[in-house]
Amino acid sequence: MLKKNRIKSEKNSFFNSIERNFDKAAKFLSIEKGLLEQIKACNAVYRMHFPVKLGKEIKVIEAYRVQHSHHKLPCKGGIRYSIKVNQDEVMTLAALMTYKCAIVDVPFGGAKGGIKIDPQTISTEAIEKITRRYTSELIKKNFIGPGIDVPAPDYGTGEREMSWIFDTFLSIRPEDVDALACVTGKPVSQGGVRGRKEATGLGVFYGIRELCKMKEDMLSVGLDIGLIGKKIIIQGLGNVGYYAASFFHNAGAIIVALAEREGAIYNKKGLNVSKVILHLKNTGSILNFPEAINIENTEKALELECDILIPAALENVINKKNAEKIKAKIIGEAANGPITPEADEILEKKGVIIIPDIYLNAGGVTVSYFEWLKNLSHVRHGRMEKRFSENMNYELLQIIETVCKKTINPVDKKIILRGPREIDLVRSGLEDTMISGFHKIRDLKISSKIKNMRTAAFVLAINKIVDSYEKLGIFP
Template sequence: MSDNQYSFFADVAKSFDKAAKFTKWDLGVLAQIKACNAVYRMRFPVKKDDGSIEVIEAYRVQHSHHKAPCKGGIRFAAEVNQDEVMALAALMTFKCAIVNVPFGGGKGGIKINPRNYSAYELEKITRRYTSELIKKNFIGPGTDVPAPDYGTGEREMAWILDTYTTMRPGEIDAAGCVTGKPVSQGGVRGRREATGLGVFFGLREVCNIPDVMEKLGLPVGVEGKRVIIQGLGNVGYHSAKFFQNAGAKITALAEYEGSIHNEEGLDIDAVFNHRKATGSILNFPGARNLEKNTDALELDCDILIPAALENVINGENAPRVKAKIIGEAANGPLTPEADEVFAKKGVLVVPDMYLNAGGVTVSYFEWLKNLSHVRYGRMEKRFNENMNSHIVDQMESLSGKKMTTKDREYIVHGADEVDLVYSGLEETMVTATHEIMNEWKNNPTIPDMRTAAYVVAINKVATSYAELGIFP
C-alpha cells in the first residue's frame, strides 16, 4: 500500500495502540490481539444473464479465535477491499468483547455494486461465495457465522442458509450458520431495527449520565435534543425513528443525493415516503436543501449521528463540526485525526465499536434461538399472562376498583419474542455504557471514550487468551 493511500485497518491499529498504553498486557499478547488470524481472498466466475462470464472478487476475514465462532457481516459494495474487511473484522472482535457477546470478530465482503446485478445474478454470486466458504471451513454455527451488512439483507442470508443446508445435509444446528435471516427461516423478531435501536439505547444512556451532560452544557435526557443523521438506510432510519419517538427533534438529514434542514424538526416517516416517491430527500416540503450532502454534518446540533460509510469526518472538516455529541452509528465514520480535534474541543465521541453493536447483539440472540430450536417466549408467555391476570384480579377484588382495559392489557401482557429481544438489547447497551464510562472515570489520563472502549475490549480479549492458556 502506497504512503498516500488511506488504510482503514491502519486507523483501527492506531486507535488500538493508543489504548494499549493504558493496559498492563505484554507486548506479544497485544500484537496477537491486533493481528488478523486468517484472511481468505477468493476469485470465482459467475455467468451473467446476458451469457457473459464475470470473475468476482470476494473476502472473508477471521480476526480473532479467542472465542468461537467468529461473527461478522457480509457487505456487497464496489469499494470492498482486503484492508477494509480486515479493519471491520478487527472492530467486530472489540465490539463483541465490549457488549459481552462470546464471539471472535469476522467480516466478509464481495466487490460488486448490487444495483448492477439482477436478483438471479445476486443469488448465484451469494450461493457460490457460500460454497467457497464451506470448502475452506470458513462458515458454520461453531466456526464462523455471517450476517447482513451494507448491501445485503434477509434475502441474501436465506440464500446462504439454503446453500449451507444443501451442502451439509442433516446438520441439526445448521440454521445457526448465519444470522439476520427471515423470521420464517429461523430469524429473530427485532433483528431489522436492532442496530438503530442499539444506537438509541447507547446514546440515551450517555444522555442520562448527569456529570457527562453537565460537562457538555446540556440538560439530562434525550427529549428536546436536536439530532442530525447522515444516512437514511436501515440504521439511520431506525435511529432517527427511535429518537423522534423519545421526543428528540430531527433537524437535518443527509443522503448521497444531498441534505435537508429544518430547525423545527423533520418527520422521519414523511421524509422516507417522500424519498420513496421522488427518489430523493431533496425538495421535502418545509425543509431547505443544502448544497452538499456533507453540509449537514457542519450544522449546529446537540447530537450528530453519521450512519453511512467510513471516513466521512476527518482532520479537514472536523473543526467545522458543531455537534456536542457524535454517535458513530456507521463503522469508522471518524478518522483518528478527527478524534484528536474533538478531544481538544471537548466534543464527546460515542464510538462505533460499541454504539452500533445492536446488530451483533441481536444476532447473538438469533444464534442462541437456532441452537435451542425454540422461539423466545414460547415456554413462558402464557404462564406469565395467566399469573399476571390472577394478580390483577386479586388487586381489583381487594381494592374494590376496576382497572381500565388499557392498563389491564399492559400489566397482563406476557413478553413476546420482540419484547425479550428489545429488553436484552437495552440491558446489553446500558451495561456496556457504564463499563466504558467507569473505565474512563477510573483512569482520567485516558483521553476519550473511544480509547476507554478499546481498553475495556483489550482487557477482555487478553483475559480470555490468558484463561485459555495460550500465553504463559
C-alpha cells in the same frame, strides 16, 4: 493531484485507525507485547476468485472472508457487496467486530466478508448465483458453520442473501441439525429473530440516551439531561440511520437535518421522519421535501448547529478538513469509522463527547447473537414463558383488585396481562446490553483517568480478550 493524495491519506487513516486506537489503549495496560500483537493480528484471511456464468459471459468474482480472532468461537461478522470491497477494508471491519463483541459481552470472535460486485447493476438471478457459489467456497474451506463462522447482512446484503446462504449450507450439510445457526439476519419465517432489522439503529438510540442521562457529562458540554428537545443531525438514511431517526423523533428529540448522498434537508423546528421517508419513497430523494430547505452539499449539513451529530453511513466523513467546523457537542458513531484519527484529536481538544463505533453500533451483532441462540435451542424466544407470565399476571391482578376493591379498566388490564413476545425479549435484552456496555466504558474511563470513551472502550475490549485467552490456558 493534491486532492487525490488527501483522499488517499484519509483512506489510509481509516485502515490504520484501529491499530492506532489499539496502541493508545495498550499504554494503559500491563500486557506482554507478544499477546498484544496476537490480539491485533488477523487469524485467517481467505481471498478467493471463482467463475460465475452471468448471461452468455463468464465472470471471475473476487471475494473475501476474514476471521480476525479465535479467542472465542464461532467468529461473527457481516458480508458486504460493494465494488469497493478490498482485503484491507474487510480486515479492518473484522477487527472492529472482535472488539465490538468483547465490549458488549457477545461470545464471538470478529469476522467479516465481502464480495466485489455492485448489486445495483446486476440481476437478482446473478446475485443469487454469486451468493450461492461464495457460500460453497466458504464450506469447502470450513469458513462457515454454526460453531465455526456465522455470517450476517452488511452493506449491500439483507434477508434475501442470508436465505440463500442458509439454503446452500443446508443442501451441502443436510446432516447438521443446527444448520439454521450457520447465518443470522434471516427472515423470521426461516429462523430469523423479530427485531433484527432495527437492532443497530435501536442500539444507537439506547447508547446515546444513556449518555444524555449522565448529569456530569451533560454539564461538561453545556446541555441539560434527557433527550427531549435535543437537536439532532443524522447523516445517512439507510437501515441504521432511518431507525435511529425514528426512535429519537418518537422520544421527543428534534431532528433538524437529514443528509443523504444527493444532498441534505434542514428545518430548525424539526423534521417529521415518517413524512420524509414517504417523500423519499415517492420521489426517490429526500430533497425538495415541502417542510424543509435543501442543502446541496451534504457535507455542509454536518457543520450545522446541533446538539448531537450521528454519522450513520460512510467512513471518514469527519476528517481534519471539516472537524474544526463541527458544532455538535456529542457525536454518536453509528457508522464504522466515520471519524479519522486526525479529526478525533481536533474534536477531543474542542471538548466534544464521542461515543465510539466499537460500542455504539453493536446492536446488530447483539441481536444476531439472540438469533443464533434461538436457532441452536430450536425454540422461539418467549414460547416457554409467555403463557406462564400471563397466568401469573392474571392471578396477581385479581389479588390487587380484591385488596383494593377496585376494578381495573379493560384496556389497562390487557396491557398488564400480556406476556412477553419475542420482540419484547429481544429489545429488552438489547437495551440491557447497551446500558451495561455504556457504564462499563464510562466507569473505566473515570477510574483509569482516560481522556475519551474510544480509548476506554478499547482498553475494556482488550482486557476481555486477554481474559478469554487466559481461561483457555493458551497464555498462562
